[in-house]
Structure formats: C-alpha cells, structure tokens
Amino acid sequence: MALMTPEEFEKSLGRMRPKVFMNGKRVESVLSNPNTRTVVESNKASYAWALDPRYSDIMTCHSPLIDETVNRYTHVSGSIEDLVKKAEAGTFTGERLGTCIYRCVGDDSFHALAATTWEMDRDLGTEYHPRFIEYLKMVQRNDLSVAGALTEPRGSRQKRALDWPDPFLSLKLVDKTKDGIIVRGAKINISGAFASHELVVLPQSAHPEDEKDYALAFAVPADAQGITYVCQYSPYSAERELADDVYELGNPVFGQRETSMVIFDNVLVPWERVFHCGESRYALSFVSRFARTHRMTCGGTCKVGFMNQIIGACKLIQEYKGLDKAAHINDQITEMVVLRETGRACGLAAARLGGEDPPGSGVFLPDELMGNVSKLNVCNAFWRTMALAGDIGGGLVVTMPSLKELKNPETKDYVEEFFSFGSDQPTENILKVHKLLQHWTAGQHGVATWHGAGPVMAQKIMIQRVANFDHEKQLVKDTLNLKDKEVKKIEIK
Numbered sequence: 001m002a003l004m005t006p007e008e009f010e011k012s013l014g015r016m017r018p019k020v021f022m023n024g025k026r027v028e029s030v031l032s033n034p035n036t037r038t039v040v041e042s043n044k045a046s047y048a049w050a051l052d053p054r055y056s057d058i059m060t061c062h063s064p065l066i067d068e069t070v071n072r073y074t075h076v077s078g079s080i081e082d083l084v085k086k087a088e089a090g091t092f093t094g095e096r097l098g099t100c101i102y103r104c105v106g107d108d109s110f111h112a113l114a115a116t117t118w119e120m121d122r123d124l125g126t127e128y129h130p131r132f133i134e135y136l137k138m139v140q141r142n143d144l145s146v147a148g149a150l151t152e153p154r155g156s157r158q159k160r161a162l163d164w165p166d167p168f169l170s171l172k173l174v175d176k177t178k179d180g181i182i183v184r185g186a187k188i189n190i191s192g193a194f195a196s197h198e199l200v201v202l203p204q205s206a207h208p209e210d211e212k213d214y215a216l217a218f219a220v221p222a223d224a225q226g227i228t229y230v231c232q233y234s235p236y237s238a239e240r241e242l243a244d245d246v247y248e249l250g251n252p253v254f255g256q257r258e259t260s261m262v263i264f265d266n267v268l269v270p271w272e273r274v275f276h277c278g279e280s281r282y283a284l285s286f287v288s289r290f291a292r293t294h295r296m297t298c299g300g301t302c303k304v305g306f307m308n309q310i311i312g313a314c315k316l317i318q319e320y321k322g323l324d325k326a327a328h329i330n331d332q333i334t335e336m337v338v339l340r341e342t343g344r345a346c347g348l349a350a351a352r353l354g355g356e357d358p359p360g361s362g363v364f365l366p367d368e369l370m371g372n373v374s375k376l377n378v379c380n381a382f383w384r385t386m387a388l389a390g391d392i393g394g395g396l397v398v399t400m401p402s403l404k405e406l407k408n409p410e411t412k413d414y415v416e417e418f419f420s421f422g423s424d425q426p427t428e429n430i431l432k433v434h435k436l437l438q439h440w441t442a443g444q445h446g447v448a449t450w451h452g453a454g455p456v457m458a459q460k461i462m463i464q465r466v467a468n469f470d471h472e473k474q475l476v477k478d479t480l481n482l483k484d485k486e487v488k489k490i491e492i493k
C-alpha cells in the first residue's frame with residue numbers, strides 16, 4: 001500500500017524548508033505557526049482517513065499505474081465510478097474539515113495534465129504524457145500532498161500580456177537550458193501550498209501563439225530554490241494567534257481557508273517535470289479540463305459538506321432556543337436542505353454524465369456543462385444558506401463574547417447564566433455552536449465560495465460555449481411542424 005501515516009506525513013513536511021512569510025514576518029516552521037498549522041492538520045486528516053477501514057472505500061482506490069492502493073487525492077479517474085467516488089470523497093472531506101480540501105486542486109490538475117499531455121503527444125508527437133505519468137507514479141508511491149496553482153496577478157485586463165509594462169504579471173518562461181526551464185512570476189490565492197510536498201502549475205488562461213512563453217505546465221517541490229510564499233492574513237488569523245485554546249475558535253483544528261501568493265523568482269524546473277512549454281494552442285485545454293473537474297469538486301461536493309455543518313449548527317441552535325415548533329425556521333431549514341441537495345445533485349450529475357476525454361486517453365472527466373453548472377449554482381446557494389443561518393442563529397452569531405470569558409472569574413457566571421437560553425445544555429456548548437456559525441456566515445466563506453474555482457462570469461462563459469441550442473430549436477420545429485422557407489430563385493431577364 002502506497003499510503004503514509006499521518007505521523008509520517010508530518011515528519012516529511014518537517015524535513016522541507018519552504019520560505020514562508022505571514023503578517024510581515026518569516027514563518028520559521030509551518031508545523032508550529034498556529035495558522036499554517038491548520039493546513040498541516042487538514043492534510044494530515046486525509047492520511048488518517050485513508051488508513052481508517054471505515055473510510056478507506058471513499059478515501060483510497062487502486063492505482064493501475066503502480067498496482068497499489070493509493071490516496072484518492074493522487075488518483076486520476078479512469079471510469080465514471082471513479083468520478084462518482086471522487087465526488088463522494090469531496091463531500092466527505094469537506095464536511096469533516098469544514099474548510100478547504102487542500103489536496104483537491106492538485107488532483108484536479110492531474111486530471112487536466114493526464115488528458116492534455118496525452119492529446120499533445122497524439123497531435124504533436126511530443127513526449128509529455130509518459131513524463132507526466134512517471135511523475136504521477138512518484139507522487140502515488142510516496143503519497144505526496146500536491147497543491148495546484150493557476151491564478152495569476154495579471155496586468156490590465158483590457159490589454160494583452162505582451163502589452164503589460166511588467167511581463168511577469170503572468171508566470172513566464174525566462175530561459176531554456178540543458179537542465180530545464182527557468183520561470184519567473186507569481187501565482188496568487190493558492191490553497192495550502194506551503195504545507196504541501198509539491199506544486200503543480202498550469203496556465204491560468206488561453207494564450208495565442210505570440211504569448212507562447214506563458215503557455216507552461218510543470219511540477220516543482222514546494223520548497224524549490226527561488227519559491228517564496230506570502231500568506232493571507234485576516235482578523236481570523238489574528239484571533240487564532242491570540243487564542244489560549246483552539247477550541248475558542250469557530251473551526252478549532254482545521255481553521256479558515258489558508259492561501260498564499262507563490263512567487264517564482266527564476267525557478268529552475270528540470271525537464272522531467274515540464275509538461276507543457278510553448279504549445280500555446282493547448283493552454284486553454286489545460287484550463288478548461290481543470291475547470292470542469294474543479295468546478296464539480298468545488299461546486300457539487302465540498303460545499304455540500306460545508307452546508308451539512310451549517311445545517312447541523314442551525315438545528316442545534318433551534319433546539320437550544322426552544323424553537324423546534326417555529327414554522328418559519330423549519331421552513332428555512334427545509335430550504336437549506338433543498339439547496340444542499342441541489343448542490344449534491346449537480347456534483348453527482350457532473351460525475352455520472354462525465355466521460356473519457358479525449359477518447360482513447362483513459363482519462364475520465366466530469367461533464368463540462370454540469371461541472372460548470374455545479375459551481376455557478378452553489379455561488380448563490382451558499383450565500384442564501386449563510387443568510388438563512390444568520391437569521392436562525394440570531395445576533396449572537398456576531399455579537400457573542402470571547403469564549404475566554406468562561407475562564408474569567410469576574411464574568412464567567414454572568415455569561416453562563418445569560419447565554420444559557422434557559423436550556424439544559426452547558427452554555428459553553430451553546431457559545432461554541434454560535435462561534436462555528438460565525439466562522440461560516442461572518443468569515444471568509446462567502447467570497448471564498450464565490451471566487452474559488454473561478455468567478456461566476458467564468459462559468460457563464462463556459463456554459464455559453466458548451467450549450468448548443470440546436471436540439472431545443474429542433475424540438476420546437478418538430479412540435480409545430482415548421483418547414484424551412486423555400487427559396488425561390490428570381491430570374492432576371
């Protein structure tokens with residue numbers, strides 16, 4: 001079995017030396033910094049679940065590449081069943097972490113790489129596919145955590161990359177040497193990269209022939225020479241730094257969704273790790289294959305899990321407050337269930353309607369239309385779910401005092417008495433459930449859900465590209481028995 005234990009995972013990260021900065025200071029160890037630690041814990045959990053017989057069916061699968069059991073987050077789907085299991089794994093992981101599944105972006109990138117390197121080799125006679133497969137085998141054998149990086153700073157959106165004053169606002173080829181390629185630029189908003197073993201990099205967008213130096217895909221160790229991480233920092237980061245005990249926080253162990261800017265300052269990528277370099281016509285294939293896979297994951301799987309946490313907290317608060325019979329609250333919770341199930345249905349449909357792409361490649365991808373619909377649907381469904389949860393939770397979701405008051409002899413008794421709702425539950429539990437809802441409704445999740453896997457306009461553009469209305473128009477023509485107009489040729493005498 002090619003599976004690491006959680007302890008081995010932590011040890012392996014401890015051997016790495018990524019250059020990480022947060023809040024203006026160097027992070028000496030991602031294992032001990034309280035904010036980067038949340039990513040370590042999240043990834044660690046994925047190793048523990050894979051080894052747990054209760055969850056191994058979801059979290060592991062057989063890899064035909066190395067003929068061993070591997071973590072599902074290192075596997076490229078080779079069937080519809082694989083895609084369905086991948087969707088189930090997304091919900092399972094999302095609902096237990098209550099934050100980003102950091103390993104999913106890398107795995108979704110593997111799907112795009114497997115399909116598009118195969119296609120390039122077929123069309124162009126390149127040798128990227130076997131190179132990528134060797135890399136993937138190495139990832140599987142060593143059970144590595146891999147982050148995925150596409151999003152770039154970019155210059156003015158009205159101008160082409162060649163017209164930007166700084167050509168490195170998208171990641172760019174600097175040089176080709178006998179050892180590999182040298183790249184410079186940055187990727188932004190990258191989930192969990194500093195606590196991963198590897199980074200896989202794909203282009204962010206299509207590139208015409210004259211922008212071929214931006215058409216790049218490759219993999220590097222997360223602590224490769226020349227890579228620097230500048231982490232996000234928010235009031236939630238500060239709150240975690242100040243916590244005496246993580247159980248004062250809304251998501252105690254796994255935290256907020258942690259991202260960073262990843263700077264590539266003349267990074268050398270050895271040739272055996274380069275999977276696309278200059279074949280600009282294929283840049284869009286990487287992006288769109290990644291997008292349909294990741295939009296199924298982000299739209300129709302992890303958010304379903306997140307909604308389970310929100311619904312659970314609302315039900316508990318309903319009970320604490322004696323609101324079980326309040327018809328409008330039951331109605332709101334029913335609406336949440338419908339939003340959640342619609343999300344789940346989109347994810348499962350994207351998986352079930354998926355197929356081999358390109359035909360003959362052995363790579364199975366979610367259905368492009370439903371993948372994009374999954375993400376577009378959840379953007380609004382998640383805001384709505386948060387709004388409903390805010391109503392049920394009441395003002396306390398944002399006005400609650402610190403859980404530290406329960407340890408302060410001067411305030412403890414007051415807090416325990418006046419936030420008890422007269423219920424038979426410990427006030428500490430009541431406050432903790434409100435704190436969890438604060439994490440969901442008043443934190444980063446609204447914007448994060450909107451933009452993660454691309455803003456809504458990106459899904460709409462894809463849907464407009466894929467949706468072909470010939471079938472619908474023909475239906476109407478058949479229903480009405482419409483005939484095409486006979487074009488009479490007018491003869492001019």
Ligand SMILES: Cc1cc2nc3c(=O)[nH]c(=O)nc-3n(C[C@H](O)[C@H](O)[C@H](O)COP(=O)(O)OP(=O)(O)OC[C@H]3O[C@@H](n4cnc5c(N)ncnc54)[C@H](O)[C@@H]3O)c2cc1C
Pocket residue numbers: 105148149150151152157188189190191192257259447448449451452453454455456457458
């Ligand atoms: C929590 C979180 C985690 C993420 N994790 C990852 C990750 O692991 N890997 C990764 O690669 N990315 C990741 N992302 C990045 C995510 O994919 C981007 O945030 C998203 O694609 C939007 O890009 P942007 O943030 O640069 O916003 P922008 O692109 O600046 O979008 C802002 C607005 O401008 C509009 N806009 C942008 N460009 C144009 C244009 N040319 N014409 C017209 N309108 C335009 C958009 O539609 C939107 O309305 C993550 C994002 C978040 C929030």
